[in-house]
Amino acid sequence: MGFRDIKNALKKIDQSFKGNDERDAPPIPPRGQDEAPPPIPPRLPKQSKDIATAPSSKSSGLFGPGLAHGKNVPSIFQQVQHAQKPVGCSFESSDAPIQTNNFYNNLCLEDQTYPVWTLPYSLWITKDPDQDPGLAFNHTEASQRVFGPDPSGNPAQFYFNPPKIKSFTLSAQGFHGDSLIANLESHNKLSVVAKLSSGGDTGRNITVPLVHGMGFISAVYNQLVPIIGSQVGVQQFERVSENKYRVMLFNQVVWTIYVTNNQRGNFSLELKDPNHIVANTEANNVVIQICRGESSSYDQAAGAYPISCHLDGSVQGNSGSYSFNYELQGKSSSGSTVVWCLPHHYEILDPSISSKDTGMMLDSPTKGQMKSYLTNELKMNEPNLPTEINFDPWSSIESFKGVNYSQNALSLIRKAAEAEVKQDVVGMANIDSMYTSGKILDKFAYILYVCRFVLKDDSLYQELLPKVKEAINIFAHNKQKYPLVYDTVWKGLISSAEPGADFGNSNYNDHHFHYGYHIHAIALVAKCEPSFVEDSAISEYTTTLLRDVATSSDSDPYFPQSRSFDWFHGHSFAHGIFASGDGKDEESSSEDYHFAYGMKLYAQCINDSSMENRANLMLAVMRRSMNMHMLFSDDNKIQPPQFIKNKVAGISFENKIDFATYFGRGTIADEWIHGIHMLPITPISSYIRTPKFVQEEWQQKLEGIIDQIPDGWKGILILNVALFNPEYAWKWFSRDDWNDAQIDNGMSRTWSLAYISAVGGF
Template sequence: MAVTTPTVAPSPSYACPSCKGTGSNLKPSPVSSASSSPFPSKGYSQQSPPINKRNYNNSNSKRSDGDLFSTPISPDLSIPQSIPSQPNHPAPRKGIKQSQEGGGTAIPTNKFHANFFLGSQSSSVWTHPYSLQWAKGQGSSGAWGLAVSHTDASQRVFGEQDPNGSGAARWFGSPVGRADVVLSEQGLEKGNATGGVELMTQDVKEQSIRVQLVAGGDVKLEAPVVQGMGMVTALYKQGTPVIKSGIGWKMVTKAMGVVKAGVVKYRLVMEDGATWLLYATGGDVSAIKRGEPGGLELEVQGNNVAVAKGSFTGMVQVAKLPGGVNGTEGLADAEKLYDAACGTYATGVELSGSVDGQTGRYTFNFQKEGLSTNSSLVMFALPHHQASFSSDTASKVVPSVKLDTTTKGVAVAVVGDQWTMEEDVSKPMSMGFVPWTPEAGSIKTISDSAKEYIKTVAQKELLGTSQGQDILNQTDQPSMYFGGKALAKFAAILVAVNDVLGETDMAKKGLDQLKVAFARYSENQQQYPLVYDQSWSGIVSSASYTTGDAGVDFGNTYYNDHHFHYGYFIYTGAVLAHLDPSWASSASNLAYVNSLVRDVANPSSSLDPHFPSFRTFDWYHGHSWAHGLFESSDGKDQESSSEDSMHVYALLMWAQATNNQALYQRSALQLSILSRSLNSYYLYSSSNPSSNIQPKEFVGNKVAGILFENKIDHVTFFGNKQEYIQGIHMLPLMPHTLFVRNREFVKEEWEAFFAGGAADKAEGGWKGVLYGNYATVDPRGAWEVFTGGAAAEVSTGGSQLVESPGSGSGNGTIGTGTGTGTVESMTSTASTASTTTTPGSTTPTSTSVPTTPGAMSSKMVKRTIRRALEKGKGKMGMPLARAALPKAKKDGFGPENIDGGASLTWYLTWCAALGGL
């Protein structure tokens, strides 16, 4: 039988439903409402969702002592009163059997299995190394069952060479819709004639889901689906199994001998040279355990259909042997493994973890059912798992049994029901708010001349011409993304001014205004207020409800990019709490930021049922998925790896500033996992693991661009200029940057794309992003670009102060010095000591911070917000970095070269700290 393999044909630029606009913006321009009226309350309930609070201190609310995932973010499990509830989300929950509203288990929105309950429900789901798809009568098989596919690396499709000159392929991907083996049932094949076939799901969890194919109201086939599963299992109850193939087979043979009691084995040799094994465990499981006979007899009808000769109750499992189109390596070992594991299948994953000193651990406890609890599971591990396995887990790896994945290299088989991975968390725990390097830690000391230059810039950027009113205008955005970036920009300026420059008076003036600007959002008075969506359990922008546009604000209403958007708010809240601890002691401020943390990083939906566990972060893949409630033929995707790591850094800083021990340890572990994962799959250099994981035809691009589950495309959703593609993996530049983007990688990327003056051709704010990134390898050179040649003396005494605000003793706990650099509360009358450092010394000295004159009351804050809203309603406002700056010497940097979410103050502080200037 001739095999026709579909090809991947991605469009030159993606028309993502979550993205609007193109061109030179760092992100597409959001669509704002034509109306200038405040967000109407009509149609929105003002009551919190009907979920009962759980007792935070109840011992029953913890899964196990010492488990990182056993403590909710906050003891307050309510939704802030300022955020109204919305019962009906525009994206329907197709086929989900779990409760639709409030009291049910929160449904994950950004996980691998979402295509099963979105849109047509027939796009593929990737478990790695396999992909699954509801065949739905499509393709050459015409089947209505569950299609199982696998693509070898040799079957990948590569795009044309990148037009930007790297010589690498612009994209690569794997064919979709292959349907190597389709597990179906006679009732499904007949039921499609009456249109009575449905796909239903239940037990929708972070790493697993249970799929049911229903005809005439009866479940004909049920499949437990788990990330990394070594065999795909279909469960039948008094049904007639039908096996089909979109590839076709050369032969189907029944194995001789007994594999296990009650198990029948078939070998399917496919037209493309691959071999699949099919195991059928028939009869009642309890009967099989007693040694009673069972079995499945298949009648082969042509080269792509086989039908059971009678009714069958039991399980059918399929697995692909390594080799086939790639040779015979590992074939015999794999068959032995599958023979031993058949009859048992994974049903879910329980996640646990701990931090002990400088070592963080996380464990996948695989749940299983089937023939025998004595049979160990065969699961497949990705490269970043393999590199971090504990010694015990590493001993269970069978290196000869491996299968290619679509975008994550080669997966290897692991025999066992539990994996434990280990990470060094000491570096994240040494981070604070000021610039940081792996060698020096946090750096607060720069030279007096650098301070004076930066101070002049900061006065203009922070205070402007009207003592800070620009902060209110610039942060008044119709977008949670741009609003968050603007707030974070000023938060970083405050860190530089207070913690590095020691200009506490200037910092307080800016702090007063930033509190007001933040209150606009925390009191939900922004242009598109937030609502709590009861359908999918999350806090979303009201923009799509108001405008009817699913893509407004990059699809926030549909759960796109929440970790990007809310990460900036969480970081800003962390800075406010760092500079003024009394701000975070306000119940409303604490509840607002914690609610955003809960939306993106809830450790357990069973403990905090308002939100799914870890909405965006995928503990199997080791990074987040930005793609929300939109069906996608290539699976979930993420563009900005740097904003992914930023959101975890923000969580770390919020935990540090509010003394949240569990969140602090969890975030340190997450950031360590992210660093490993991103350097394995997103960032390509000769020193990174990615050089041996991703295809050699692609790694010359240096960054992924957009990484989907099924393909990687070196492009962005908003354009294909090199500064866009590389830069979206740089911004924002924050203390954690060098932990993820090592200097060797930055150097190779710079030389490949931006050396020799190429960076100077970058448009708009991208130029600042490129040179801010360049500062990690040449801070003095970047300083000269930013200043137009202004000199700064080398900091005396070699005093790059190393502070470890996260752990003074390296024992994995939050240190007692988290108030370092505190700026006095606006409403307090007592002065508070802040910490600065004397040049040439690593000993902090106490500096009294006077009270801010004219501190605002709550009523004054609200009145200021109303006036700002009335003045700037419905406008994007001035470009975020357009405040007047000192004129650069020579042909230096102008404000047009600074990204709206960044500042020259921070870039200069970054350069001075990293370069010892």
């Protein structure tokens, strides 16, 4: 299948998600595809002060103020205002940074009608003609998933959950779709507060905190008569007690509604018709909470609801923990709320939390069954952090006992290095792409590392060192073809290229991929030459890249906390400020953990133990999450059985998984889909990609096509074999009839041979 074919196929898949009430979303720019920016929305007047604007961090432990926290962005990065402004958000210099790559970002884009997933619920602003305007929401079950293109195929190419089924819509008398808007406040990594108003009167509003894992959709009505619409329709409506209602919809799904009346006088809900539940009077500070199912745990939690969620974490030795701390408003009989978590959470829940299991389970869109707990905190304990994996080659195969090179291996590695150090590093790296240039820098930094520590050849090392330094300094001094600029609107470091270039970097696509290569390359050079990071230009450049992607604190006024990595999902999202009906997505698990690995190594170079601990914890979380949700061993119990045989997810969205990439499937078969989840191969690869999984993927998907692959993807796939069979990989990389065209432009034969031989290939 060619590039045009896969692009059209992906567009059709995306369109198949859309209900009659949703317009087509603009496509996400694939790697290398130019894309016009979305329409620029009008800037909204500032309605209220964002509570997060005060520099007061509520995250703690590993997530307190970190590297260069609060310091001005270096002056080499010109300050600009992004052409695409966030909708419904105040973005003055004093306002908190707005998240660009997390779950709520769709609400900041275009007309705000694209869905967001708090999990297990999906929610969206609806302005459809002749329907109730407001905030609609739903939950879908695994039985509703759509598989295709052949519904009976095994494996299926994709599956998705039907979007925008309006189980309920939070609306009010006087709301009109043409004037409905949601103002977003209290921006956090794991939460945001939406205030819905109509006609410009923001004092009369529905306030709905949107928080990852929230058990209730909680709406605070102010000076409005509540209307709860349902396009599914209400079959049964029963008032169970003064503040509790049981609702069965025509799809036979039961929901529970709780009302907390904070005003004087009677307040009640009644069924007006099968599509409308209405209040008997105007509400002022009345809280309506709706949840799927019925449970005594809901009864014990009703009345309290999370308004925000903050990160906490700690590391002790090779064990670590991270937690989501929910800040509540209101009161419940238990003093707690109900929160939902994913399999990679509840597998390692702290005993103090797991004992609060409600017994309820609901399906998530793409990450298995969720469990709920009566708690104000979710705390996960991750054992086996990769503290022993540093710069040296490492492998999880049982035969690996430590790095050891034979003289014959060193001789072949030296021969490869002698050829590769003569290449034009500066010319190859100084190009118009942060992503590709980063791969080139990383390639030669690894060759430098091998010359210094494996070959211990000072002549080769000194020949290459000045060229690598010169190439990195071009970027450190921001003198590349498209310099980076600081965007004062969304608050981030972006390319000055137009939005469709460099895989959408200027619209916040792929920053962890792009900047991860640069950071890792600088760490390798700093390992060779510790004084390298004492250069202020190098230090400030690397620090700013790290702050853009992975600022530790929620109080840095210049960058949002953890822009790319989603601590709830357990992996990053590459998708920036493009509205999408499927939610955020990522297509390369390996370049995701490569960023965290580069962050870990750089932290070692500057003796920042907090950053190193945070990176180790990120890698442990990724290992668990990715092996459930992106990399599929035969015994995977999380993903649908008819999808496991793909072995990798392809593109993981919040609402679908598609065994594809944005740039094609492969020259021969599906090798690009597998390869993009492999590159680059480094010591951390074997920590994430287990020998069991790699062997299954190889034998079931790749071994039969490997001899036909003519290009650089072949080298990636065979270097990956070293994660379970280094002898096979060594035989291919050490052969006499070597062909440079069969390795990726970000790979070197020098590093490949050094890694393979170190883990047992020779």
